Amino acid sequence: MRRSTLASLLLVGIFAGCGDDVGAGETGRLVVSAASSMTEALTACSSDFSGADVRLSFAGSDELAAQIRQGVKPDVYAAANTKLPDELNKEGLLSKPVEFATNELVIAVPKDSRIKSVEDLGGDGVKLAIGSESVPIGSYTREVLARLPKAESAGILANVRSNEPDVKGIVGKLTQGAADAGLVYVTDVNAAGGELRALKLPAELEPDVTYAAGVVKGAKQPDEARAFVNGLTDGGCAEALARAGFGAP
């Protein structure tokens, strides 16, 4: 089950690069481009959305933003940060973003791992998989590491074996035993079905992870898109996000 989900997500990720699928919005069909960390939550709630038939497209937030900049027009863009929606808003490509959820960055390890804390990440022979610098999960991770003493963060970075283009890649490397630890959102650990354990980061290291969404300019279903964005803070999707472990903004 989990493997097939991973495979289909990676397929989506790969074909998302081809892009135009997302732009093919038809009447009564609402196309939502969302950060892949929301896959489980939004898949669960979107079928209950009454306004339109919701079609979800999940990928890295940055990649979805790049698609929008290349002229792809989904109706809704929901990102794993506020920076990208703000940028798109300034460029006139997105309505004023609405903050709708928060997430927590944690250290994810296989459930029988001996790794207990941030300090262990720099240990000899520890293999780390983290997000690539260009995706939000990767920039949050580097934000955390930058708050550590220089020697410690250098030691951790030296253990990085893969810079993954999205969270699913990190989780996959961990559940397959290819990597020993990674930094992901707590919701991803919850979604991994008990195979992974989340180690909380010390409060002083924790980055502020806020998700924001907006209606894409030129959306084919602007009213339904607005309703969907509002539903992220109040309604079925808000509840599904809470169940998946997201916090309220």
Place this chain on the structure above:
Amino acid sequence: MRAFPLLLALALAAALTFLTLPVVAIFVNSSPGDLIDSLGEPGALDALWLSLRATAMALAIILIVGTPAAYLLATRSFRGKALVVTLVELPLVLPPAVAGIALLAAVGPSGILGGAVDAAGIELSLQTAGVVVALTFVASPFYVRQAMAAFASVDRTLLDASRTLGASEARGFVRVMIPAALPGLTAGTALALGRALGEFGATLMFAGSFRGITQTVPLAIYDRFSTNFDSALALSAVLVAISAAILLSVKLVQGSEALGSAPG
């Protein structure tokens, strides 16, 4: 019927436009200056060098193992041969993500042979060796298929003559069959080379993405897609140029007939 030739010409025009437009667009968007600049960027040359090295290693394995295997399949009949050929060709039609998952399930750290691989002191996932494995897996059927066809089309009397003259089969294979099948083998090598250079999904899933170790050119392009589209375009242009050069040099070496009649 004058309409039919017109229909054929229209079909060719449509196919040509559809197939060349995206490639042309890459070059429209990146000037030669951009191309050179993008190669000076951190990671770009690493990716290119890694792609070339991993592809060369994969090709070496494919040629050394694939050539005799293809020869056997082309020259012997045995029970279940059709099944064997189908199995060998299967990766040809597998989506890259399936190849990635399959490799993880087979030789990944938690895969069915993961323990054995680990016990042998070999580390594949997140290592260059893993990239080579992924490339070999997806590219070898392209070569083996082509090599089988090449060996099968060699006039058997050539080999028989060498046998009558007292040469062993091994000697006949090396001195007669390989030279006679060479155009087809070269075409197969080029196809496998192109497939290996372009491999993306299986590499990402099985080997990960790390500069200089596992981040091949396609992975570097994907990494730049969101942050630096121009640089992604430029790296793509380099890949197109290399692939075109391979295809062209093969055509020049053997004349256009051999590739033109190649199946697949």
